[in-house]
Amino acid sequence: MAAMVNLPPDIDETLLVATLSAVVDHHDMLRSRLLPDDGGLVVGAPGTVDVAGLLRRAEGERESAAELDAAAGRLDPEAGVMAQFVWFAPGAGTAGRLLIVLHHLVADGVSWRVLLPDLAAAWAQVREGRAPVLPPVGTSARRWAHALTAEASTPDRAAELPYWKDVLDGPDPQLGSRRLDPRLDTVATLDSIRVDLPDRAMEALLSMLPAKFRCGAQDGLLAGLALALAQWRRERGVAESSCLIALEGHGREEAVVPGSDLSRTVGWFTSVFPARLDVAGCALDEAFAGGPAAGGALKTVKEQLRSIPDKGLGYGLLRYLNPETGADLGQYSAPQISFNYLGRFSPADMPGTSGDWAGHRSPTRTAWTSPPTPACPRWRRYRSASSSSTARTVRGPKPRSISPRAC
Template identity: 65%
Template structure:
């Protein structure tokens, strides 16, 4: 009693499924009632969007982002494992995986309480925990580095890149990938890991750094691949050994209320089903972290998959890092539930120029 739908990533991304499945449910509802399926029109086609991105890549306003992106990638990034990533040797067939998860209580604190008291995004706490975990993991191995160069993935539907675009019903692969350098040099790591005041300072620091990213990162790909003048300047710089992607929350509420009960929702127990790419495809990262929230019998639960080439990192090393990430998230969750947690950051008062201490 299941239907398997398979689409190549070239034509579908995570947001596309949230468009496609309600469409299928609505079409089936009309067919069942003996009517012809009629769906709302698509605002902007993928073809039109692709042409708009080519134009935007050569926009003078967009090229002013180049110093920001060069500043992100031009800095320290100590080796995580035994050697650097080799696309010839480190292929999909050599990858192994470690899974990590936190309790529904921690999930609720991270994705609901934390954004509320810190006026931040849902992913800010997850990245704060990752930066804290990696710094701790490196320190235990004699590497003192307070910054983390990480390649983030975003949904890529940044309509401001093409004024007038409407991508709310467009299917395709819009995903953006861009490098971000997260610095926690002024954070007391031990205090943060015990849910002390440093945990709040860390969240505020990461929040402000993420807010400096222009247009949620779409400009990096434009300048790296579609602008002939800026591409050679960005090409020599790696975008980080760690990739992080927060896929969001998947639940039955993704289906509009009037279409529930018609099936077309994800079957129980399939949330962690992942299609395996071709065995010879090069690995893109030394550590690839994909996080998502799924609904269970005991509530919503944050789960993450840590993928890594076994020629660079061992399962034990990655397990230790995954455990540190979970411990960091638990500490942040404990902190944000304290009565004095939260507070303003400079981005919350844009009409005046103040520093965090002020």
């Protein structure tokens, strides 16, 4: 994960390190270290991270993409290096900008809405010579993890097992010429396709559909995906109206743990769960012509998504935190397609930031994301991994879809 932020013109290296240290000391996951044996995380006490050693000065931003890649390469979870900071040299009357690179183990997209305002708040206090005091964190990542582990073994949660088995047990016709091989299908062999939707489609997706069908943009995108897969398969002689999709959610489903508050917790809370979308009975030709069948398919998919318990969080609990149910679910093949709707975002939307400490997208990236290593079999489970987002531009919101595919 990466973001570029403006720096105030009167900041120097000492004050910058003090500001960054205050935020690192406040958020546990930024001080964590990955244990090599069981993959757990151990958190160091505040003050144990040498933030000055994580800061690098760079001249100008012409090499910002190379600096991003180099910073990502310096991350070392097992050594406790979860963050890197690159300070691009200031110009006339400015202090330049700061590239913040975080390992995905310790931050997700929601975390930026906590970190950037906290940086601004810490700087305001450091600037005045005061020790920074930041708003408290509600539920720590540690407490959340322990609560989910306990929840995974409750009778009510275990009762979801038949639902998830039914989702996974249906057909999932092979999309490519072969199943993915983690030895061959790595990040280095991906083909990435980016599609920017035209204004007319954007207006329909973000305004017309939600108003007419009482749905969200994700419902419309997934209905379109389900229809496209059914049509694609029909053209190849495969009669299958349902599709199995791995959906990603933000995972901060506080209702699962009563009393929890993750609004200010930095960490990686993403949930991934299978969903079966079925457009059986839909007249595909009519739907693709924009007829009533398209609306019917959207309503069907919307209701199927609404029926998923707790927005899918229970699947991960039963698959990975409950040994008995995990053995059952582990027998099924993973979906071939992964889908993630990143939502509508703009750096200007970050609460508590404007001007100084305002966030920008990272160099050469369409979202605040740094690349995995080329040999990483990150996508080995999915034939296609599609992420969609809506970025606000000068001309208004522009939906885009980025689909890394196995070559």
